[in-house]
Amino acid sequence: MSNVNTGQLLNFQDYSPEHNDRSARIDVEAVHTNQYSNSMSNPNYDYEEPKIAEETEAAPQSNHNFWTIEYYQKYFDVQTSDVVERIISSVLPQKVTPNYFDERIKGKPDLYGPIWISVTLIFTIAVSGNIASYLNNANKTVHWRYDFHIVSYAATAIFCYVWVVPLALWAALKWSTIANSQDEMETQEANTPTMMSLFCLYGYSLAIYVPVAILWTIQVYWLQWLFVIVAAFVSGAVLIFWLMPALRKSRYFPILIGCILGLHFLLAAGFMSYFFHSPGSGGITPLQPVITSTRAPV
């Protein structure tokens, strides 16, 4: 019996060079499980199973059509712990290893986080924006109505920000890299983050705005601005921290940093003053259907 097993175990397989580490590891595990289960069950069955799984798993790694769902599965290949870790890294970079971005996010950018953080933020803003406008009108005789259409405005703003800004940044980095001297080109080409990793980074950097959007319902003027500044600064600083190696090589280093921080601040300030704050004089925002109230109490 054991002779037969050994023969099967030593059944070497021809791995092509592009065979990745993952499937190789699966194979090793398969051998281990087989040794444990030798005594109790039929070894043939236990051994054949992982081989089939390995074949199917190795296949989707490469060329899938752009229009198939399998093509995008590689951007959703994350575990729950990965997503939690990435959210933490977007707020507290000291909790993860210093080269977390280079090793993990750049190597395997995901779109799960960016998409669902954006959607969460849109609806958090819609819900708490309505609560804020209710609180603004609470003491008045006006019949308050909720406004569903905040969702559309917030969605437009957030999706534009999450897609357009990384695209512009990617283009800017590409453009200013070419302008540098020839001998540094090789090293920089490796350092320029891919478009997908920038999307990923920007999406996760919005995560801090979700709790902040809830806190914005507190109708204290200076507190709201404090949240804007703190959130934009923390999230923007972390963004710069991860992108620093790439940014430093750029010709327009200070301008790019200024743009990143400025846009981040602008986004937060725009959200706060448009969705959470009763307007001063002039202009009817969608949150104030009937009257334009006076400024909120300081």
Add this chain to the structure above:
Amino acid sequence: MSTFDSKYDMYPAGDVGVVEGEMNIPSQGAPSGDAMEFNTLDEPIKETFMRDLRAVGNKFYHVLIPREKTSLLKEWDLWGPLLLCTLMATILQGSTQRADNSNDGGPEFAEVFVLVWIGAAIVTINSKLLGGNISFFQSVCVLGYCLFPVALALVVCRLILFATQTTFLFFLRLIISMTGFVWATFAATKFLGDSQPPGKKALAVYPICLFYFILSWLVVSHSNV
């Protein structure tokens, strides 16, 4: 399938050779009213309708008491979701009195409709992308049927809205719609949770929660009288 099988059993292999005999049999069989000659074209419309309705009702029952999942997953249909979605959209749509005013608050009929269907589709695509082994329409069916507690909450809230509004009644509506949200999420997770690999279960459940939360928010915010 059952009609095909019973028909197939009726004719022994030997008879098939007689061509003219075969052609005549369907017209002969129909007037005799034979029970073997079962065909959905022959039965009264009421029976067909009631059978489908009973299947839909059965699925609603399984959503309310989510114990076994074969009926929802194996025989999916989109009738229940369509009914629920139309009901919700009809009740939730913004009031018509202020149709000229763009700030009249609630979503339009089409917006609710699109939110439900596109939302269910996006949640399903998300679970497919995460590598869940469930077919597209199975998942949309389950997500649609699990709207039932939310729709129930909406109907109850609608009835509460007929009374004069007080703060207590608002909190009552809040509690009712949150119950609907928790119930719907629980049922959908029960049906769909196992289709995901263990490390990704939370990633698949979160969008489901968000989907029902948004709809429950619409339910509790709806105050057009």
